[in-house]
Amino acid sequence: MKRPLNIQNRFQKMVIPMICSLIIVYFFIYGMRSMQVKADLLDEIAALEQEYDLVHERKVDIERHVELLQPDHVDPDYLDEKSREMLGLMHKDEIIILQED
Numbered sequence: 823m824k825r826p827l828n829i830q831n832r833f834q835k836m837v838i839p840m841i842c843s844l845i846i847v848y849f850f851i852y853g854m855r856s857m858q859v860k861a862d863l864l865d866e867i868a869a870l871e872q873e874y875d876l877v878h879e880r881k882v883d884i885e886r887h888v889e890l891l892q893p894d895h896v897d898p899d900y901l902d903e904k905s906r907e908m909l910g911l912m913h914k915d916e917i918i919i920l921q922e923d
Contacts, residue, residue, distance in 0.1 A: 891904075898920075899920060902920065
């Protein structure tokens with residue numbers, strides 16, 4: 823008769839640690855600082871880095887074009903291309919070949 827009481831006593835001593843362990847595991851998986859949140863943040867970081875690379879590439883391209891139009895050093899080919907484009911004297915399929923005389 824003593825054996826069922828011993829099993830019941832052991833079970834009662836294990837219930838609280840088991841419940842605490844389950845709570846800890848739950849918050850480890852689904853909590854605010856969980857593995858899933860970390861994975862989502864890493865995905866967001868990767869997407870933002872790609873967007874940054876595109877924006878940086880565009881910025882470098884714009885800076886290169888601005889340098890070509892600086893007053894102290896104007897690239898004649900680029901100036902001719904932009905002026906013809908702005909005045910509507912150039913078609914999309916037109917190829918410009920400049921000849922020096």
